[in-house]
Amino acid sequence: MGSEVDAAKQKANGSLLNGKKVKVVFVLGGPGSGKGTQCAYIVDHFGFTHLSAGDLLRAEIKSGSENGTMIQDMIKEGKIVPSEVTIKLLQKAIQERDNDKFLIDGFPRNEENRAAFEKVTGIIPEFVLFFDCSEEEMERRILNRNQGREDDNIDTIRKRFKVFIESSLPVVEYYESKGKVRKIDAGKPVEEVFEAVKTVFSSIDAEAA
Numbered sequence: 001m002g003s004e005v006d007a008a009k010q011k012a013n014g015s016l017l018n019g020k021k022v023k024v025v026f027v028l029g030g031p032g033s034g035k036g037t038q039c040a041y042i043v044d045h046f047g048f049t050h051l052s053a054g055d056l057l058r059a060e061i062k063s064g065s066e067n068g069t070m071i072q073d074m075i076k077e078g079k080i081v082p083s084e085v086t087i088k089l090l091q092k093a094i095q096e097r098d099n100d101k102f103l104i105d106g107f108p109r110n111e112e113n114r115a116a117f118e119k120v121t122g123i124i125p126e127f128v129l130f131f132d133c134s135e136e137e138m139e140r141r142i143l144n145r146n147q148g149r150e151d152d153n154i155d156t157i158r159k160r161f162k163v164f165i166e167s168s169l170p171v172v173e174y175y176e177s178k179g180k181v182r183k184i185d186a187g188k189p190v191e192e193v194f195e196a197v198k199t200v201f202s203s204i205d206a207e208a209a
């Protein structure tokens, strides 16, 4: 029932972003669960455009924007940047890209992100891909990531895990109550995880055909 109401609502507003009609899949999971890695494969196989909220925020810091210092401080502490900032970056990225299918990775990360995005854009996700992985495995992966990220150190990782459990998992539970979550066992090797991801996206393609 809930999903029917959502579908009707989405149809009514058409998930229009300033006149642009878009399909969105949210990609969620703890830090190091493999969101970015799997998104690259989904882009190659299913023609989505990948938008990582974390990458957009890091690019904003690099660009020397007036919010840069605030964003940098929050990322270092593993905190979630105010929705207003992140949503503006996502909206701009969606509008700039010549595609109508988007993977939004690492967003929404808390209830504020979720509610504000829906209010501002009117976009309701097609579904939420959720990468389920143990903390032990995520910690191992992040400590081996080697991307020179200032938040990939053990102190910040612990803070990010806490924020994930306290603020991000409730968002997954919200979408679960709407029947929107497609949960993937992300503790396996990359190829095996992608087999499970492929099954989810293939069934969507079949529905659309």
Ligand SMILES: Nc1ncnc2c1ncn2[C@@H]1O[C@H](COP(=O)(O)OP(=O)(O)O)[C@@H](O)[C@H]1O
Residues within 6 Å of the ligand: 029, 030, 031, 032, 033, 034, 035, 036, 037, 038, 141, 142, 144, 145, 146, 186, 187, 188, 189, 190, 191, 193
């Ligand atoms: N299934 C997997 N098994 C082992 N290592 C992985 C797997 N998926 C991703 N990784 C590695 O773990 C690290 C974190 O992956 P990433 O995709 O950046 O995760 P996230 O975006 O969720 O933080 C990267 O170094 C990546 O190469």
Ligand SMILES: Nc1ccn([C@@H]2O[C@H](COP(=O)(O)OP(=O)(O)O)[C@@H](O)[C@H]2O)c(=O)n1
Residues within 6 Å of the ligand: 029, 030, 031, 032, 035, 036, 052, 053, 054, 055, 057, 074, 075, 076, 078, 079, 080, 081, 082, 086, 105, 106, 107, 108, 109, 113, 151, 160
């Ligand atoms: N919606 C979001 C996404 C990321 N971020 C910030 O960016 C950091 C890195 O996010 P990320 O998605 O790149 O991290 P991973 O989960 O990929 O490791 C988070 O810990 C937050 O500090 C945010 O504030 N709001």
Ligand SMILES: [Mg+2]
Residues within 6 Å of the ligand: 035, 036, 052, 054, 106
């Ligand atoms: Mg990532």
